[in-house]
Amino acid sequence: MSNRLGVNSQVLALALARMTESVGNSFLIVVLPLFIGSELVSGNTFGLTEVAVTGVVLSLFGFVNSPLQPFTGRLSDRTGRRKIFVLAGLLLIGVASFSYSLASAYWHLVGLRVLQGVAGALIIPTTVALVNDLASESNRGGNMGTYNTFRLVGFGVGPIAAGAVVSAGPYTVGLRGTQIQFSGFDAAFYFATLTASVSFFLILSLIRDPDKIETDAAADEADAGALDGFSVLDRSGRGFLDPVFTLGVVSFFMAVGIALFATLGDIINTRLDQGPTLFGLQFAAFVLAQIFLQVPIGRATDFYGRKVFIVAGTVLLVPTTLVQGVIYDPWLMFAARFAQGVAGAMVFAPALALAGDLAPDGKSGSTLSVLTMAFGFGVAFGPLAAGFLVSFGFVVPFAFGASLAALGVVLVWTQVEEAMTPRRSLFSAD
Structure with missing residues (x-):
């Protein structure tokens, strides 16, 4: 169903979910270099300088998720399901975001960034394919533009707020008479976990796979090539x-x-x-x-x-x-x-x-x-x-x-x- 602007209502819901996840995920662009430069992370730097390690950690997301995207996109075509891939990716994003608060060595960050790269490969092609499936030739451009706009709003807001969240720490929270204190870095990682969780439940409750994918996938079942x-x-x-x-x-x-x-x-x-x-x-x-x-x-x-x-x-x-x-x-x-x-x-x-x-x-x-x-x-x-x-x-x-x-x-x-x-x-x- 489309609104007066020709944008499908499920595309709006999907765009909102991606915007929410992008706010928290883009926090890491600012937070991770600060975290690596802090005294909270130590250990073997693989023979690289700290600056080089930072570049590797930040670049890993793109280098891991990009080559995997054709495979996850194709697999979502063959199964006729997009939603389950998005949910699995958001779950991995949330787990990795929370796990940063437990990390203390450089190899921890490398491993978690690889995990997020896998999550990105599950989310990125399947959400774009969902937008395409939900749109028609007459409104596909408007739907793609709306989806990308919401996603970019989240991506733009995250880095702006991230520095403020880190610098405002440590935080103290009272829970049943007990004072719990956590650092600004932990607050940023918890926030990224929260946004991934909110996005997960938005997708779970508001998005469904279009019926037409199921019939197309059934007709295509004999096609086994991942990149055909x-x-x-x-x-x-x-x-x-x-x-x-x-x-x-x-x-x-x-x-x-x-x-x-x-x-x-x-x-x-x-x-x-x-x-x-x-x-x-x-x-x-x-x-x-x-x-x-x-x-x-x-x-x-x-x-x-x-x-x-x-x-x-x-x-x-x-x-x-x-x-x-x-x-x-x-x-x-x-x-x-x-x-x-x-x-x-x-x-x-x-x-x-x-x-x-x-x-x-x-x-x-x-x-x-x-x-x-x-x-x-x-x-x-x-x-x-x-x-x-x-x-x-x-x-x-x-x-x-x-x-x-x-x-x-x-x-x-x-x-x-x-x-x-x-x-x-x-x-x-x-």
Whole structure:
């Protein structure tokens, strides 16, 4: 059932649940580096510096969940069940979040981050596939935009609140006449556990698997290949590369470009003569643009088509990424990051919607996992690339990201065709 905006009510419930989980899970982006740098964690660092261990711990989530996503997406297609995968992932997220409060060695953090990566592989492709299953061609863009907007709100709020929660500790709670004290780190981990639990019960009580998946899955039972929906070359002969694979490559390029910024915080602050507050605002500018624009752009693709927005977004990614390497003013950097967020909003949700249009019946999990996997790899690869390339000059990482975006323009323009019939022309007068 859809509301007046054309957004399915279950998609709204799913988006709310993902937003809740994202608030707590994104706490860890800020809390884990602080936790690693505290005296509460010790032991073998595997021959790495503390900073290097922090980078490994943060990157593990993406490097673990991304290659697993096609398998979990495909498995959800074959079983005809999405909900159970999401619930299992949320359960693992909650267990891992609570277990951080018991961790005292670096290998504990590595193990828990791997566990969260597995949880992400269970949640990410199946929730996106659920949105696709619950939507139709006429409103898929709006539903994808709504889902991504809620998720990004949670992702943006978490890091802002995390530092305050940690610094305000220790906390004292009275329980039946007994005073219980716990640190700010424990409070953050308990909060992440709580948000995962709330999301679990929202999914359990409000979400159901669409009936149509069951029939499609039954018809597909004889199909045993975990990655049979994945193809690099276009089997139809209309182009050279498979359009879904192409959209995945472009999603990877976009993710690399937006993730370059995070690693260079200290260098950027020195270069722009600014403090961490302004860097935080610049980092958040991308997310803000996504929050404001995902829904209207997604709905616009339902009327005007998907490809024109993806092409325009990848074109805009080129200058908005490159200019970050030559800016010396903090507010111009904020503007560049916001404009890069506009470009990102024009690429990712429309690309998911287009991949959903192209997905065969009963195979949206494996089809859409190509994009979510590629995006996850890009987010993990971008910071590592920036740390290596910046040694050749500050502009080099951003020039690299801009070059990838330019290649993405060519790929989308030549290898991707519109899968729906636009109801209006973007260039007409009406």
